[in-house]
Amino acid sequence: MLPLGLLKCMIIWFSAHLSEDESKLILNNVILEYPIVNRFFASLLYEWVRTGYSGKISLEKFRKDLEEMFSSRSSLMEKSFNNSGSSSSQLDMQSFDKSNNLLLQTASSMTSNNTVSYHPSSVGIIEKIDTSYSYGINTHIFFSDSQKTSRNNLNFPNREFIPIDFVHFFHKSLRNDIEYVVFLSIKLAEDDGILAEFHRRFHLLHFLLRLHSSSEDEVAFPALESRVTLQNVSHSYTLDHNLEVEHFNKISVFLSKLTSLQGDEVVDGKKLRYKRLCLKLHNACKSMQRTLTDHIKHEEIELWPLFREHFSVEDQEKIVGNMLGRTKAEFLQEIIPWLMASLTPDEQHDLMFLWRKVTRHTKFFQWLGEWW
Missing domain, CATH: 1.10.10 (Arc Repressor Mutant, subunit A)
Incomplete structure (x- = not known):
């Protein structure tokens, strides 16, 4: 790839x-x-x-950058093999299973029973050599001038940026997708040809939101509740997640009816019925948008600041790492471009920097370098 x-x-x-x-x-x-x-x-x-x-x-600058990256590959690989010895060769020979969610399993924790043991790196550990050639190209080209810090510098490029801000990035992308789905629902009455696009975008949004809500319910929220002073602060947000399911189910019913109706020639009475269903679908999408945006807004105002106040950077890294560890590689191949499309260059750099930092020495770290 x-x-x-x-x-x-x-x-x-x-x-x-x-x-x-x-x-x-x-x-x-x-x-x-x-x-x-x-x-x-x-x-x-x-x-x-x-x-x-x-x-x-x-x-001219582009050509020089490429020459520098390609010429440095051999020296990086030579240093890598010299420093790591046979263990490096063994690591390079490992194949990454792209159909499971063990990307955050460390190489040293690989066992016959596939037990996952996630060990986030400690702050201050510096990886001297990047063995992944593709990472050197990808970060240099994708982020270009926005990558202002050294790859070996583990201080966050933006002092205000903390690991838990990953959630804000995800929220930003979700908002954009919600708006796009609502926009498509408006156009459906005028052009039934975009029904397939709406169907695809709606189910993608549903999947991403379920994935995100599940990681909050099973990783982030329990972490909050583990602090004695923060007990029961996340319960209402878990209930909101259940309410979101009802909105999506309601839209799915209307969408199913529209899909079956579209198979026939939409004329006369059927055309009127189609437009009425489109209106109901649009209203359901607007209702979903209000619920989700309010939920996200209150989370960011009331809930996520608690992570800044009560959790160290190291603890936040572990939480984000565990949230990533729940996601299969083939899903991440969709999620990464989806996230990047909604972020500014600086935000893209912060996000990739965070992912590499919290997953250092894991399969995800190696996979990310090869894929992205």
């Missing part, structure tokens, strides 16, 4: 050599493919093509 960072490099280089007409043609084709391919991946492709053609990146 080609890492996204390397793919970005290739697309920007290619786009820089396009004429204006060629660039517009490719950009239009990317837009047309939005309903077919992953929307977030398509948006990344669009931005890379546009950036390459606009000339925002100097080709």
